[in-house]
Amino acid sequence: MLEKVINNPLLNLLKNNIQLNFIYVLITGLVIGFFFFVSFYLRIELYVFLLIIALFTVLLLILYPKLWLYVTLIISGIFFHGQDEGVSVLDAITAAYFLGSVVIWFIYHTLLSRRKTVYNIGDWLILTFFLFLLLNFFVALLNDSDLLQWLREYLLFSILLIYLPIRELIVTEKDLKKFLIFISFIVIGVGIYQIFLYITKLNKIAEYAYQIKSGININQTLYTIASTFGFVFAFYQKKFKTEIILVIFTGISIVFLIATFSRTFWVTLAAVIIILFLFFSFKKKLKIINYTLIISLILVGLAFIYFKDNLELFFQIVFGRLTSATMGTKDPSVVARLMEWNEVTRQILNAPLYGAGLGTKFTFYFVIYEYTIHTNIIHNGFLYLIYRVGIPLSMFYFGFLIYYFILSYDNLIYSLRAFSNYLKALAISNFMGFVILFIVNFTSAQFFQRDGIVITALLIVFISLNKNFLENNIKKNN
8 A cells, every 4th residue: 555655656746846846946046146146247237137027027927827916916015105206216117017017918818818808998998098198208208308207107107007917817706805805914014014104203203292193195095995895895794703803904994094194085984984874774874883983992092002191182183184174265275275276277278188298297386385386296186197198188097987987886786686795895895995086086196196006906806807796696696
């Protein structure tokens, strides 16, 4: 019996493969080490490093696409912590990785494997947008814009196309559940690091008590959408343990959001919860009240741990930020936004067909503080794009978003016929996620911020998969 086991051809093949794989890894390591040695000697290590990343991406996409998927999510988490404004070199390199992945996948998937890539009008609209956006280079050139900044912004915008390969790699509901769980860990990791940055920043400030409100103003979209997904999914769990885990996840995400001190997102999330409260059944309304109490306890507990003696001041600042949102046009920041939008609109009307070009800075005189603003940022995602690329080309991008928003609404209605609570929760979360995106883009260009771009791409993936899974679920149960 022992001889049969020892002489088993399957075991021998496995043993030989392990030895062969070890040899391959060893040879690969030696070759990479040799190239790094030569590159450092010739001082071209950056180019070799980029080449290795490119080869690594090709191998992952073709041989281990699921591994590429999760590596890309991890890279996204790192990417979220870029600088606050503008497009850095790191942003451009990361964006090149994303766009490179899309191009490689497109070549392999469409040209070599002859598989379908584009499924609907929305896909055609966004591909057409990025194709014609290349012509915007000449607009930027004529306006004497920073052409390197043009390239960086194009690469940054193109991250949205990452939804194309991701959509193909998630095949089953089980795949999607794993994907969502992994994303939740990314959110927690990103949030913990952001809280660490916030606490470190406070510790470096001499007048600690007066600087509590100086949050780390990034990733607001990420935390708002994550809170919404966690909140909705908690209602549709059969297991109480899973329900509590999701409530805790929601509470932690809200803590991360509060640490940004971005009141627009606070108010938006509060509005979403109120909407859910109005439309949910009486039983779910009671759950909302319970969840709100649990989340409030989490917030108070963490605030007490981090702020201790300054706890009262912290809550004064938080409530002050919230109440200032009710001031309307009397709020100085609202006045500033309105002035900015008026000036952007005036400049858009000077070149409505082709825009000012990507990479072009926006300049206007700010009457309230009596100085001239010269910046890449426009605090309105809709005007932000129109100013850069003109009205006609913007319609392709907005048409793409509107198409998938309508599809998310269709899924929401369609989910009422489904037997899967999981798919109902996904449909509600997707629809509310898009509502959040449209709202917050009136006060900041979240469609073109790091986390906003990735979140938009993921929502497109979730909406597409939700449609497919709902159709299969209804057919199976009819």
